[in-house]
Amino acid sequence: MKRETDYGYEIKPVYTPSDIEGLEYQSDLGDPGSFPYTRGYHPNGYRSRMWTQRMTGGLGSSKDANKALKQYRKMGQTGGMCVISDRVFSCCIDPDHPLGRSEAGVLGWPGCSLLEFEELMEDIPLTGQSITLLGSSAPTALRLAYVVALAEKRGDDVSTVHGSVLESPFENFFGQTDVQPFDLNMKLFLDAAEYVVRNKIRMRASVISQHFQESGGNNAQALAIMLSMYKEICGLLVDERELDFDDVALVPYELVSIGSRFFEEVAKVRAVRRMWAKMAKEHFKAKKEKSCQLLIAVHTSGRTMTYQQPLNNIARCAIQTLAGAMVGCSALDNATMDNAYAEPSPLAARMSLNTQHIVAVETGVADVVDPLAGSYFVENLTNKVEEEAYKILHEIDEMGGLIAALDQGYVQKMLTQEADKKFQEIDSKERLVVGVNHLAIPEEEDDFEIPIQEVETNDSEAIARRMENWKKTRDMPLLNKCIDQLHTDAKKGDRFNLMPSIVEAVKAYGTAGEVMGVIRHARGLSYDPFNMIECPFELN
Amino acid sequence: MNKGTGIKVIVSMIGLDGHTTGGEVISILLRNAGFEVVYLGVNQTPEMIIDAAIQEDVDAIGISSHAANYSQIEALVDLAKENNVSDVPIICGGNIPPRQIEKLLAKGIAKVFIPGSKGDEIVDYLVSNSRGANAASAAKTSQAG
Numbered sequence: 001m002k003r004e005t006d007y008g009y010e011i012k013p014v015y016t017p018s019d020i021e022g023l024e025y026q027s028d029l030g031d032p033g034s035f036p037y038t039r040g041y042h043p044n045g046y047r048s049r050m051w052t053q054r055m056t057g058g059l060g061s062s063k064d065a066n067k068a069l070k071q072y073r074k075m076g077q078t079g080g081m082c083v084i085s086d087r088v089f090s091c092c093i094d095p096d097h098p099l100g101r102s103e104a105g106v107l108g109w110p111g112c113s114l115l116e117f118e119e120l121m122e123d124i125p126l127t128g129q130s131i132t133l134l135g136s137s138a139p140t141a142l143r144l145a146y147v148v149a150l151a152e153k154r155g156d157d158v159s160t161v162h163g164s165v166l167e168s169p170f171e172n173f174f175g176q177t178d179v180q181p182f183d184l185n186m187k188l189f190l191d192a193a194e195y196v197v198r199n200k201i202r203m204r205a206s207v208i209s210q211h212f213q214e215s216g217g218n219n220a221q222a223l224a225i226m227l228s229m230y231k232e233i234c235g236l237l238v239d240e241r242e243l244d245f246d247d248v249a250l251v252p253y254e255l256v257s258i259g260s261r262f263f264e265e266v267a268k269v270r271a272v273r274r275m276w277a278k279m280a281k282e283h284f285k286a287k288k289e290k291s292c293q294l295l296i297a298v299h300t301s302g303r304t305m306t307y308q309q310p311l312n313n314i315a316r317c318a319i320q321t322l323a324g325a326m327v328g329c330s331a332l333d334n335a336t337m338d339n340a341y342a343e344p345s346p347l348a349a350r351m352s353l354n355t356q357h358i359v360a361v362e363t364g365v366a367d368v369v370d371p372l373a374g375s376y377f378v379e380n381l382t383n384k385v386e387e388e389a390y391k392i393l394h395e396i397d398e399m400g401g402l403i404a405a406l407d408q409g410y411v412q413k414m415l416t417q418e419a420d421k422k423f424q425e426i427d428s429k430e431r432l433v434v435g436v437n438h439l440a441i442p443e444e445e446d447d448f449e450i451p452i453q454e455v456e457t458n459d460s461e462a463i464a465r466r467m468e469n470w471k472k473t474r475d476m477p478l479l480n481k482c483i484d485q486l487h488t489d490a491k492k493g494d495r496f497n498l499m500p501s502i503v504e505a506v507k508a509y510g511t512a513g514e515v516m517g518v519i520r521h522a523r524g525l526s527y528d529p530f531n532m533i534e535c536p537f538e539l540n
Numbered sequence: 541m542n543k544g545t546g547i548k549v550i551v552s553m554i555g556l557d558g559h560t561t562g563g564e565v566i567s568i569l570l571r572n573a574g575f576e577v578v579y580l581g582v583n584q585t586p587e588m589i590i591d592a593a594i595q596e597d598v599d600a601i602g603i604s605s606h607a608a609n610y611s612q613i614e615a616l617v618d619l620a621k622e623n624n625v626s627d628v629p630i631i632c633g634g635n636i637p638p639r640q641i642e643k644l645l646a647k648g649i650a651k652v653f654i655p656g657s658k659g660d661e662i663v664d665y666l667v668s669n670s671r672g673a674n675a676a677s678a679a680k681t682s683q684a685g
Binding site: 100437 | 556557560561564565568569582607608610611635637639640654656658659660
């Protein structure tokens with residue numbers, strides 16, 4: 001069995017003061033609330049603000065997802081909601097697209113129009129909790145437009161709504177893609193980010209190293225990729241969109257994956273805080289301390305949830321949740337015992353949320369900030385993962401940044417090799433997974449059946465048919481006018497911000513497929529990324 | 541290891557499933573075992589996969605599934621029948637729940653590999669069950685004789 005970190009650092013049997021020689025408390029750690037924020041941002045940690053305890057929701061129709069969200073609220077999820085989109089909305093086509101018909105609502109929320117968002121949020125407040133919508137980068141501008149439009153309809157001042165609906169375009173290279181081209185996703189991401197900064201909307205952008213790790217990347221690589229994403233995104237917003245870094249720094253937040261190798265995960269997140277703080281100050285010349293404090297949310301690792309003996313996943317989830325809590329995250333959503341089967345059943349969701357509640361109120365972990373600081377082992381691991389990450393980041397910088405590194409296939413190759421390595425390690429029992437390659441039991445003895453939430457094809461068809469019929473009931477002259485404006489604006493080049501015209505099109509109930517299709521058309525692409533349907537609008 | 545020499549397989553995602561890691565890892569596994577792998581990647585419709593299977597004259601089709609869009613996989617089986625390529629077995633791998641596995645097997649999927657399946661199991665299955673496996677093993681036997 002391997003006794004080394006996933007990035008290949010061999011763990012010693014014991015750690016002593018010599019393993020943290022040279023560590024300077026003030027400059028390397030600092031008290032919680034002090035630069036470089038290795039120990040966190042709040043002097044009193046969770047005593048001043050508990051992490052947001054939430055579950056990822058979204059499955060079936062918007063009305064189904066609304067019911068699930070209300071259920072989660074009853075289970076104690078009141079600080080924030082987190083909804084993941086289905087593959088149809090993730091790709092920005094519509095449920096009534098030939099490929100949408102069999103997949104709408106299958107792996108998440110089918111949020112392809114403002115109507116769907118209205119149904120998702122029925123009787124659920126937009127304010128007073130964080131609104132997080134995830135899934136892929138392509139619908140970033142649409143999700144933001146939904147929030148702006150619904151706030152307006154409800155009479156909520158949009159500046160009082162907070163959360164995260166933007167998603168970085170880099171994730172498309174990390175094992176979970178949508179169908180839209182990178183340059184288009186990047187343009188719309190920058191438009192949305194610029195729009196929130198200029199309009200003082202407290203909507204953040206998720207930068208998801210979690211995808212990279214869930215697809216196989218190791219901790220040091222994840223840190224390097226994370227930092228290189230920030231360098232690109234913040235750099236573009238500062239240089240191209242001419243925004244102040246101290247405003248830009250409030251846009252991104254990191255969604256980090258936490259697995260079962262407890263101390264290594266704790267070290268990773270502590271290193272993230274220190275690395276970002278230094279990058280903000282040294283590279284971007286941050287003037288405000290707030291700009292050096294990267295918001296970090298945790299998702300416990302879905303890839304570690306096993307298909308075999310799913311009850312074991314409750315134990316894994318608890319260990320990972322404990323690590324996530326111990327690192328001082330601002331929000332946490334955890335994987336569920338049925339993660340290897342389907343989207344969470346109500347039972348699995350309750351188990352996972354309760355795991356968070358147990359960690360929060362029963363263990364005492366939330367009473368003390370950064371309780372592992374000063375451990376020879378944890379400080380050594382924090383230094384090691386940071387050191388390895390800087391080596392990779394340096395290589396990416398040498399190539400000209402992350403976009404250049406992706407163009408050269410460097411990151412893709414790194415990720416595939418690492419995913420293969422992880423598979424080999426389990427296949428050859430170098431890494432043990434209980435119930436899978438260690439202490440496995442025959443299938444017939446694995447007889448405890450957990451409830452599994454499955455979606456049938458009929459449900460997708462119903463979502464598709466509803467959209468098809470509803471589309472005919474819209475105010476077509478208004479929609480055509482908005483679509484024309486969007487099309488005209490989309491021809492004005494990458495620096496012309498499309499958010500205002502997207503908001504208007506969304507308010508006129510233009511759908512994801514329509515809005516994205518029209519923008520694609522204006523950019524000389526086919527209206528439909530799959531070339532299966534024609535553009536329904538007369539465009540110049 | 542060259543157990544798979546002479547066997548050509550497609551590895552693909554299907555429909556809108558954009559999760560690529562499983563398919564990529566399996567492609568490496570099979571290539572290392574001597575198989576010729578035609579990796580189609582993402583955004584493949586059942587029609588595109590069957591077209592590729594016919595054009596490339598493959599011996600097996602492997603679908604990596606992470607997005608629960610099983611009706612697309614069922615459509616693929618129907619399409620294979622319509623195009624008279626039912627002799628090319630279709631194999632799935634991924635986080636597919638037991639009830640769906642039963643449905644897929646009943647539909648005509650040859651085999652489903654769940655997460656945690658061993659690399660050797662997958663290789664050996666394809667060696668023994670790909671199109672022409674019996675003929676190939678007979679040929680090998682006669683060559684040896």
